[in-house]
Amino acid sequence: MMNSFRFRSIFTMSNIKEIKAAVRDEISKKVANLSAEERNRQSEIVKRKLFDLPAFKNAKHVSIYLSLDTEINTEPILRKLFEDGKRCFVPRYRKAGMEMVELHSMDDWNTLPVTKWNIKQPSFKDQRADALDLGLDLIIVPGVAFSPTGNRLGHGAGYYDKYLSKISKQFDKFPILIAPAFKEQVIDNVPTEETDHKIDVILHAD
Numbered sequence: 588m589m590n591s592f593r594f595r596s597i598f599t600m601s602n603i604k605e606i607k608a609a610v611r612d613e614i615s616k617k618v619a620n621l622s623a624e625e626r627n628r629q630s631e632i633v634k635r636k637l638f639d640l641p642a643f644k645n646a647k648h649v650s651i652y653l654s655l656d657t658e659i660n661t662e663p664i665l666r667k668l669f670e671d672g673k674r675c676f677v678p679r680y681r682k683a684g685m686e687m688v689e690l691h692s693m694d695d696w697n698t699l700p701v702t703k704w705n706i707k708q709p710s711f712k713d714q715r716a717d718a719l720d721l722g723l724d725l726i727i728v729p730g731v732a733f734s735p736t737g738n739r740l741g742h743g744a745g746y747y748d749k750y751l752s753k754i755s756k757q758f759d760k761f762p763i764l765i766a767p768a769f770k771e772q773v774i775d776n777v778p779t780e781e782t783d784h785k786i787d788v789i790l791h792a793d
């Protein structure tokens with residue numbers, strides 16, 4: 588009984604990882620094939636939808652990812668957060684895991700170094716306020732594919748899922764999770780595991 592159960596769960600796990608990798612590849616290719624104009628068009632629409640949400644308007648402490656070209660452009664969102672006087676936190680990752688540290692202004696944003704993945708992020712030498720000490724109302728979450736019901740597939744390192752588990756252990760009030768997406772990233776069946784957190788709102792164009 589014990590053995591067959593163990594065998595089955597190992598089998599299922601390797602299977603889902605392969606499915607996740609295949610979906611990741613397929614959707615990444617679709618996004619890579621979008622023109623810069625189309626990415627800008629969709630980013631503008633998503634931005635406006637986000638600005639209209641009460642969860643966005645009311646948030647005081649916001650975590651936001653600093654986008655790559657293959658993600659909805661978050662630069663104008665960051666600018667708006669600063670204009671509205673909110674405190675902004677951005678991911679800082681390394682092998683050991685990810686934290687969210689404070690970004691102070693667009694000037695600060697302009698001088699950030701980039702990681703091997705070409706993601707802008709503050710240096711680990713910088714002493715910055717940690718969102719886990721202050722609490723977050725809203726997390727704007729990146730990802731590769733999303734389902735309309737809020738399932739999320741990321742880049743496969745598990746950084747966000749692990750971070751969200753940490754938050755849920757530390758705070759009674761869980762932040763609202765919003766994922767901006769190109770419409771090509773929204774698909775009905777996103778493979779998930781038990782450790783995957785559900786997104787509250789998937790925002791996409793059209």
Ligand SMILES: Nc1nc2c(c(=O)[nH]1)N(C=O)[C@@H](CNc1ccc(C(=O)N[C@@H](CCC(=O)O)C(=O)O)cc1)CN2
Binds near residue numbers: 678679685704747
């Ligand atoms: N703009 C943006 N920033 C973000 C994320 C994101 O998705 N978008 N992240 C969202 O999580 C974190 C970075 N995620 C990363 C995920 C994988 C690898 C990476 O090196 N992947 C290797 C394989 C690593 C492995 O197998 O363990 C590779 O593909 O070569 C790097 C960063 C934090 N910052």
Ligand SMILES: Nc1ncnc2c1ncn2[C@@H]1O[C@H](COP(=O)(O)OP(=O)(O)OP(=O)(O)O)[C@@H](O)[C@H]1O
Binds near residue numbers: 739741749752780782
């Ligand atoms: N809370 C957690 N505790 C321990 N392991 C976890 C947790 N969340 C995710 N993992 C593990 O991390 C690995 C990668 O997870 P997954 O494929 O879901 O990443 P992802 O959501 O695509 O990536 P990311 O969150 O970095 O964008 C998996 O093996 C998963 O089991």
